[in-house]
Amino acid sequence: MIEICALTKSFGPKQVLRGVDLVVPSGKSTVIIGGSGTGKSVLLKCILGLVHPDGGKITLDGQDVTKGEREAFLTRFGMLFQGGALFDSLPVWQNVAFRLLRGSLARPKDEAREIAIEKLRRVGLGADVADLFPAELSGGMQKRVGLARAIAADPEIIFFDEPTTGLDPIMAGVINELIREIVTEMGATAITITHDMTSVRAIADRVAMIHAGKIRWEGPIAELDTTPDPYIQQFIHGRAEGPIETLR
Amino acid sequence: MNSASLTAPLASLGRATLGLMAAAGRLAMFAGSAISHLFRPPFYIAEFWRACLNIGWLSLPVVGLTALFTGAALALQIYAGSARFSAEQVVPSITAIGMVRELGPVLGGLMVAARVTSSIAAEIGTMKVTEQIDALTTLSTDPMKYLTVPRMLAATLCVPVLVGIGDIIGIMGGWMLGTSRLGFNSTTYLKVTWDFLQFWDVGSGLVKGAAFGFIVAIMGCYYGMNSQRGAQGVGRATKSAVVAASVAILTVNYLLTEAFFSA
Ligand SMILES: Nc1ncnc2c1ncn2[C@@H]1O[C@H](COP(=O)(O)OP(=O)(O)OP(=O)(O)O)[C@@H](O)[C@H]1O
Numbered sequence A: 001m002i003e004i005c006a007l008t009k010s011f012g013p014k015q016v017l018r019g020v021d022l023v024v025p026s027g028k029s030t031v032i033i034g035g036s037g038t039g040k041s042v043l044l045k046c047i048l049g050l051v052h053p054d055g056g057k058i059t060l061d062g063q064d065v066t067k068g069e070r071e072a073f074l075t076r077f078g079m080l081f082q083g084g085a086l087f088d089s090l091p092v093w094q095n096v097a098f099r100l101l102r103g104s105l106a107r108p109k110d111e112a113r114e115i116a117i118e119k120l121r122r123v124g125l126g127a128d129v130a131d132l133f134p135a136e137l138s139g140g141m142q143k144r145v146g147l148a149r150a151i152a153a154d155p156e157i158i159f160f161d162e163p164t165t166g167l168d169p170i171m172a173g174v175i176n177e178l179i180r181e182i183v184t185e186m187g188a189t190a191i192t193i194t195h196d197m198t199s200v201r202a203i204a205d206r207v208a209m210i211h212a213g214k215i216r217w218e219g220p221i222a223e224l225d226t227t228p229d230p231y232i233q234q235f236i237h238g239r240a241e242g243p244i245e246t247l248r
Numbered sequence B: 001m002n003s004a005s006l007t008a009p010l011a012s013l014g015r016a017t018l019g020l021m022a023a024a025g026r027l028a029m030f031a032g033s034a035i036s037h038l039f040r041p042p043f044y045i046a047e048f049w050r051a052c053l054n055i056g057w058l059s060l061p062v063v064g065l066t067a068l069f070t071g072a073a074l075a076l077q078i079y080a081g082s083a084r085f086s087a088e089q090v091v092p093s094i095t096a097i098g099m100v101r102e103l104g105p106v107l108g109g110l111m112v113a114a115r116v117t118s119s120i121a122a123e124i125g126t127m128k129v130t131e132q133i134d135a136l137t138t139l140s141t142d143p144m145k146y147l148t149v150p151r152m153l154a155a156t157l158c159v160p161v162l163v164g165i166g167d168i169i170g171i172m173g174g175w176m177l178g179t180s181r182l183g184f185n186s187t188t189y190l191k192v193t194w195d196f197l198q199f200w201d202v203g204s205g206l207v208k209g210a211a212f213g214f215i216v217a218i219m220g221c222y223y224g225m226n227s228q229r230g231a232q233g234v235g236r237a238t239k240s241a242v243v244a245a246s247v248a249i250l251t252v253n254y255l256l257t258e259a260f261f262s263a
């Protein structure tokens, strides 16, 4: 279980997170929605310690994430970055198998390669892309390689930052199904950021909406359509009129 | 005129000085941390060899050409100077000294700074702005160990070797010019050079080379890691890295020369 308490973060004069409180239950899929630039990616980076929050507390299973062994902590996580963040000096399969080639999870090269090709297959990529370099792939393909890398070492907790943006509807469906499968079959804890309402409905057990630096609404997916919260209603129906300003 | 307008230039000078000192402090901490990581596993051997290839092997043509032409020009200048008091026989020895103790390491270091510092800063800077550094961290790999340490070690070991090769090529440049244009006897030229040079002439140049190699890699990594967002950020980081490395090389060169001189 990840507990976030009164988390704040500013960049210069710009207050991005203004006291975020959120509980992410283990073995469930939580989806974070919210307008562009509201700090969703920053929130995930704070949990991973990539961005240092100004205030507040984050605990994982009751333990403060800023204390304790960093390496052991990060080994439990997988992360898909919004931009893919593939290492462009390494071929695709070595990107996917990065963790399996070094450090505490290291294993023989051909075994790591086999796992990488299997994970690539799960995100809809054939073995022929394994030896290409990231720069030779399309944007959507890069995204899926990033996804394969995030799940390669079968982590307990996985963060997906916009896994389906830039994908065609069929491929988006495949990815939604994959995320669902990872949570239900492997019991992983997932946090997904997405703008795609189809994805939200396909992936989420719980939904949290971030607005103006705080969690505006949080609840099970079943309540998403019935909640009277005007912010949620405006967001899920994509209306231009409502309490959320369009000039941000 | 009020006092504020009088002190304004002073205040901005003070701010600039403080800023420079803070930057130097951050850089020193970065370098210290890189050195401390050198002795703690894990070690990324493949990354180290890759860095050696890039920094050492692929810099050979640039450093070799620089040394060749510098050696030739140096011999010509020394001839022009020494001929004024009929001391032309010093050409081989002074060319060798100038090359081995000063121009070999300094010009070699500056050429490597142009070639290697810029590419390290641009590469790491791009990795930073495309979140690849963050991705490394989440994959339980310390960017300091994976990116900085191999480059630092490779540059510190390879640049002295480059300098040594540059020394030889530079002396050969002088020899080619001396024998073809200035009428020196080929064997005598080489024999005079060989007999004249002392171990420490060459050794001090190699020590300089190691120091310059360290500077070249650390500046590239530091500015790359601290790159601001976007293409402009990477461009600025690259420029700052090359400028800082060049200035540091010239400063450290003076300090080392002074130290060797008094020793
Ligand atoms: N490293 C940084 N330096 C300065 N500002 C930053 C930095 N990272 C994020 N920000 C700012 O924080 C705000 C939130 O950014 P974030 O990337 O979290 O948005 P987001 O909710 O993920 O948006 P999107 O849905 O468009 O990805 C933005 O206004 C951005 O400008």
Ligand SMILES: [Mg+2]
Pocket: A040, A041, A042, A082, A161
């Ligand atoms: Mg984002």
